Amino acid sequence: xxxxxxxxxxxxxxxxxxxxxxxxxxxxxxxxxxxxxxxxxxxxxxxxxxxxxxxxxxxxxxxxxxxxxxxxxxxxxxxxxxxxxxxxxxxxxxxxxxxxxxxxxxxxxxxxxxxxxxxxxxxxxxxxxxxxxxxxxxxxxxxxxxxxxxxxxxxxxxxxxxxxxxxxxxxxxxxxxxxxxxxxxxxxxxxxxxxxxxxxxxxxxxxxxxxxxxxxxxxxxxxxxxxxxxxxxxxxxxxxxxxxxxxxxxxxxxxxxxxxxxxxxxx
Amino acid sequence: xxxxxxxxxxxxxxxxxxxxxxxxxxxxxxxxxxxxxxxxxxxxxxxxxxxxxxxxxxxxxxxxxxxxxxxxxxxxxxxxxxxxxxxxxxxxxxxxxxxxxxxxxxxxxxxxxxxxxxxxxxxxxxxxxxxxxxxxxxxxxxxxxxxxxxxxxxxxxxxxxxxxxxxxxxxxxxxxxxxxxxxxxxxxxxxxxxxxxxxxxxxxxxxxxxxxxxxxxxxxxxxxxxxxxxxxxxxxxxxxxxxxxxxxxxxxxxxxxxxxxxxxxxxxxxxxxxxxxxxxxxxxxxxxxxxxxxxxxxxxxxxxxxxxxxxxxxxxxx
Numbered sequence: 001x002x003x004x005x006x007x008x009x010x011x012x013x014x015x016x017x018x019x020x021x022x023x024x025x026x027x028x029x030x031x032x033x034x035x036x037x038x039x040x041x042x043x044x045x046x047x048x049x050x051x052x053x054x055x056x057x058x059x060x061x062x063x064x065x066x067x068x069x070x071x072x073x074x075x076x077x078x079x080x081x082x083x084x085x086x087x088x089x090x091x092x093x094x095x096x097x098x099x100x101x102x103x104x105x106x107x108x109x110x111x112x113x114x115x116x117x118x119x120x121x122x123x124x125x126x127x128x129x130x131x132x133x134x135x136x137x138x139x140x141x142x143x144x145x146x147x148x149x150x151x152x153x154x155x156x157x158x159x160x161x162x163x164x165x166x167x168x169x170x171x172x173x174x175x176x177x178x179x180x181x182x183x184x185x186x187x188x189x190x191x192x193x194x195x196x197x198x199x200x201x202x203x204x205x206x207x208x209x210x211x212x213x214x215x216x217x218x219x220x221x222x223x224x225x226x227x228x229x230x231x232x233x234x235x236x237x238x239x240x241x242x243x244x245x246x247x248x249x250x251x252x253x254x255x256x257x258x259x260x261x262x263x264x265x266x267x
Numbered sequence: 268x269x270x271x272x273x274x275x276x277x278x279x280x281x282x283x284x285x286x287x288x289x290x291x292x293x294x295x296x297x298x299x300x301x302x303x304x305x306x307x308x309x310x311x312x313x314x315x316x317x318x319x320x321x322x323x324x325x326x327x328x329x330x331x332x333x334x335x336x337x338x339x340x341x342x343x344x345x346x347x348x349x350x351x352x353x354x355x356x357x358x359x360x361x362x363x364x365x366x367x368x369x370x371x372x373x374x375x376x377x378x379x380x381x382x383x384x385x386x387x388x389x390x391x392x393x394x395x396x397x398x399x400x401x402x403x404x405x406x407x408x409x410x411x412x413x414x415x416x417x418x419x420x421x422x423x424x425x426x427x428x429x430x431x432x433x434x435x436x437x438x439x440x441x442x443x444x445x446x447x448x449x450x451x452x453x454x455x456x457x458x459x460x461x462x463x464x465x466x467x468x469x470x471x472x473x474x475x476x477x478x479x480x481x482x483x484x485x486x487x488x489x490x491x492x493x494x495x496x497x498x499x500x501x502x503x504x505x506x507x508x509x510x511x512x513x514x515x516x517x518x519x520x521x522x523x524x525x526x527x528x529x530x531x532x533x534x535x536x537x538x539x540x541x542x543x544x545x546x547x548x549x550x551x552x553x554x555x556x557x558x559x560x561x562x563x564x565x566x567x568x569x570x571x572x573x574x575x576x577x578x579x580x581x582x583x584x585x
Binding site: 006007008014015028029032033035036037043044045047048050051052054055058059061070071073074077080081083084087116117118119120121122123124127128130131136139149151152154155156157158159160161162163165166167169170171173174195196198199200201202203204205206207208209210211212213214216217220221224225229230231233 | 276314319329333359363370461565566
């Protein structure tokens with residue numbers, strides 16, 4: 001079994017996939033920034049942002065269901081905002097008693113909570129569309145274009161290349177452990193030895209993963225040297241932006257500013 | 268993919284824009300300096316070494332062991348990376364891991380990536396470096412010099428990162444400090460034990476197989492007093508500030524409010540003036556309904572257009 005299922009990229013043919021990765025990255029970041037800057041309680045703007053996100057999902061051919069499934073990964077964190085329901089002061093919607101504590105659900109608390117939840121939901125959808133419609137090499141080009149240091153982009157690129165190699169390595173280690181240390185079929189039974197023993201075995205696996213990483217990086221470095229690497233990261237010059245894509249970028253940015261500006265102009 | 272067993276990667280929407288921007292402003296120069304320092308130490312080996320180590324840490328986060336009743340211990344890896352490759356390299360490795368997790372796997376947001384880099388890449392690394400090198404001076408054999416410092420620094424890195432997360436959430440007004448700090452610190456004090464045990468296991472394994480990797484001073488040039496002092500100050504600051512903030516949450520929230528961190532949520536500043544967004548609609552509820560209708564029309568239009576585009580090439584092929 002290989003770990004390539006981790007790669008979220010779906011190679012499809014759609015206008016969203018065809019869009020220049022630089023434009024896509026900048027628009028995604030601007031969209032998330034707009035969502036973050038939208039004040040609490042500006043429901044019409046949230047609705048428009050959400051319908052924008054949904055339209056792009058439809059247009060990308062990824063399918064709304066696919067994007068929503070991936071977006072669900074950010075869901076557990078909503079727990080962190082849950083206390084807002086009860087701690088924000090305001091008129092109580094209803095009270096209830098839990099043990100010693102009395103809770104009062106307030107409408108302003110509900111509004112704040114919904115605001116945080118919807119912001120994070122809309123933002124994560126944009127990030128999912130970006131990751132699923134842009135191949136990683138294209139993302140690296142986009143990162144170079146927005147002036148992320150070249151060396152850092154090169155490290156990201158190399159990391160990505162070996163991510164799946166080490167993912168497979170980790171899966172093999174896990175399988176070897178399962179084969180040797182007697183994993184219980186019944187979850188209630190304790191697998192293997194004591195807790196400290198299990199932790200030590202896992203630590204040994206992590207250690208050997210590191211050893212393999214050190215050795216592999218030596219081999220990769222030699223291979224790079226033998227191909228003429230001299231510490232300088234060379235890459236093709238960025239191709240010029242097509243006018244059509246520049247237009248899309250400008251339209252998108254104007255649209256986002258247009259959505260946001262009433263909130264700030266009318267303060 | 269969501270490997271982290273407890274909330275540590277903050278998604279977008281949970282931090283106020285001001286907090287996110289400030290943490291970007293702190294993180295970006297640190298990462299830039301780390302790039303320069305590691306470049307000086309490693310030269311042209313930097314790119315392959317850092318890239319591969321980051322991939323290994325990412326994969327290492329998949330390793331787990333069952334604790335009890337369906338819960339499991341995981342590895343974050345900041346302490347192990349710091350001990351094995353030095354603080355500046357570890358900053359780069361953790362930055363790469365956290366960035367790829369956010370960009371590709373939506374584990375953590377993009378706007379708050381600066382905060383996540385700060386929490387896991389900078390706080391985690393600085394604290395584990397300071398703790399490890401402080402305890403390493405203890406007298407004694409391998410256990411005292413390597414394993415115990417390893418355990419404590421790994422545990423401290425997790426708890427310190429969690430405290431940083433909860434302070435940021437509190438300053439943003441997302442979670443009250445009185446709840447966030449004890450909850451995050453409590454949960455991660457337990458999770459940190461798992462991290463510490465795995466780190467000790469890894470260090471014991473490496474000490475037995477490749478002791479040369481653990482020689483003091485092997486991890487490039489000494490990091491200098493600055494990292495040391497920064498790490499200690501950070502640990503001490505978090506240790507002092509957190510109980511203070513959680514026992515006196517009103518203080519923290521008052522400061523946050525005065526500085527304008529907490530978005531002005533208590534009184535909605537957003538007053539739709541109807542003429543502006545939707546001419547002729549004079550009511551906020553109507554504006555919301557109108558926005559809903561516009562949204563539905565937009566999505567339906569795109570569905571129709573997308574169907575049309577997809578049918579286009581096939582029809583012309585026939």
